[in-house]
Amino acid sequence: MSDLAADAIEAAILRSDRFRLGREDDWRRLEQIVRRMETGRLRKLSDEDVLALPALYRTAASSLAVARETSLDAATIAWLESLVRRAWFQVYGPRQGFARWLAGFLGGGLSRAVRAIWPDILIALAVMIAGAVAGWLLVAQDQEWYWSLVPSQFTDTRVPGASREVLLQALGTESSAAGLSGFAAYLFQNNASVSILAFALGFAFGIPTLLILLKEMATLGAMLWLFAGQGLTLEFAAWLSVHGSTELFAILLAGAAGIHVGRSMAFPGKRALLPATAAAGRRAATVMAGVVLMLVVAAVLEAFARELVGQTWDRLLIGGAMLLFWLAYFFAFGRSASAADA
Known part of the structure; x- marks a missing residue:
């Protein structure tokens, strides 16, 4: 592998790490909220988390779009795709029925x-x-x-x-x-x-x-x-x-x-x-x-x-x-x- 290719890979990894570090706290918070909602533990959510859910979802969706455009690492993209799908269901998905x-x-x-x-x-x-x-x-x-x-x-x-x-x-x-x-x-x-x-x-x-x-x-x-x-x-x-x-x-x-x-x-x-x-x-x-x-x-x-x-x-x-x-x-x-x- 040439030095030029190695430098390109190293630069891509660096961009991916910087991108993740700058947004990972919001992603983790969104994942925690979504997991609690999926398991029915809504009473454990604070009012701040409930109010922040739509904004955190939009942030994650935007991050996913950026990740795809800049060709970040596949693991980050796959994880974000899963998180965005789960969060979309909780924000916009159908509510539970009466039964x-x-x-x-x-x-x-x-x-x-x-x-x-x-x-x-x-x-x-x-x-x-x-x-x-x-x-x-x-x-x-x-x-x-x-x-x-x-x-x-x-x-x-x-x-x-x-x-x-x-x-x-x-x-x-x-x-x-x-x-x-x-x-x-x-x-x-x-x-x-x-x-x-x-x-x-x-x-x-x-x-x-x-x-x-x-x-x-x-x-x-x-x-x-x-x-x-x-x-x-x-x-x-x-x-x-x-x-x-x-x-x-x-x-x-x-x-x-x-x-x-x-x-x-x-x-x-x-x-x-x-x-x-x-x-x-x-x-x-x-x-x-x-x-x-x-x-x-x-x-x-x-x-x-x-x-x-x-x-x-x-x-x-x-x-x-x-x-x-x-x-x-x-x-x-x-x-x-x-x-x-x-």
């Missing part, structure tokens, strides 16, 4: 979103417990508070001074399921409005959300005081548990989602306010999608199971089983996938 989204949502997406807001769940839980205790204490000191705390549709026969027999009858069952489907729709609408309101008002730094949780649970505390006064604590708890273990859990998550958004606005941490709020909003929206499903289940349980199952221990069994199911699903299911993503 695939639902499988990912129920298969771990929802449970991971719930676990991600666990501090807000603890805050909401503490507020709900405080609300129930406050409702009990207020009515215990002055029965007139009962009329302020308990909605009118609950004060048919369930009022202070009602006998044990009357209150026990209010916890009774229906002889058939006829007409209960309409009742289920009403219950879903009522509970959904409370949950959505608790979530939607989270933007005001979570303060209205806390007040809603306090008010709703104060109602429960007042009614618990009423039934406990006639020695019906267990019966009332069983009656409530059939749907309450699902319904109250859903309201807890809705409140926690609202608090999560408000807390992210008030304390964005090291991130800018808008990216922090946007990330919290997406996470909270995922939780709220699960809340809607839970409220559907709660309405069915309240309209059918609670009205058709009359034995106290049978009701407790249903309520306890539902509570264990939700706890296992939200806080145990999908943890292995989360560890793999990490």
Whole structure:
């Protein structure tokens, strides 16, 4: 080989090395983002990476064009071609269908979103417990508070001074399921409005959300005081548990989602306010999608199971089983996938 040919090869290698060194950081970052998207680890992507993806793709495509024109080494060109194809699919390729989204949502997406807001769940839980205790204490000191705390549709026969027999009858069952489907729709609408309101008002730094949780649970505390006064604590708890273990859990998550958004606005941490709020909003929206499903289940349980199952221990069994199911699903299911993503 002549010295001239050797010099030409050496110059080409030098150009290739300089070309790669000047752009390789962007290529590697693009490859890392694409790999995470391909393996479904979207939650590991920062907002900065998501926003940078289109620009990094265009940079890689431009680099590929330059590499081809300047006859850089074949290995670099082949690698860039593969990277650009994969990145194009993620930027411009078809989005996943509903079935695939639902499988990912129920298969771990929802449970991971719930676990991600666990501090807000603890805050909401503490507020709900405080609300129930406050409702009990207020009515215990002055029965007139009962009329302020308990909605009118609950004060048919369930009022202070009602006998044990009357209150026990209010916890009774229906002889058939006829007409209960309409009742289920009403219950879903009522509970959904409370949950959505608790979530939607989270933007005001979570303060209205806390007040809603306090008010709703104060109602429960007042009614618990009423039934406990006639020695019906267990019966009332069983009656409530059939749907309450699902319904109250859903309201807890809705409140926690609202608090999560408000807390992210008030304390964005090291991130800018808008990216922090946007990330919290997406996470909270995922939780709220699960809340809607839970409220559907709660309405069915309240309209059918609670009205058709009359034995106290049978009701407790249903309520306890539902509570264990939700706890296992939200806080145990999908943890292995989360560890793999990490």
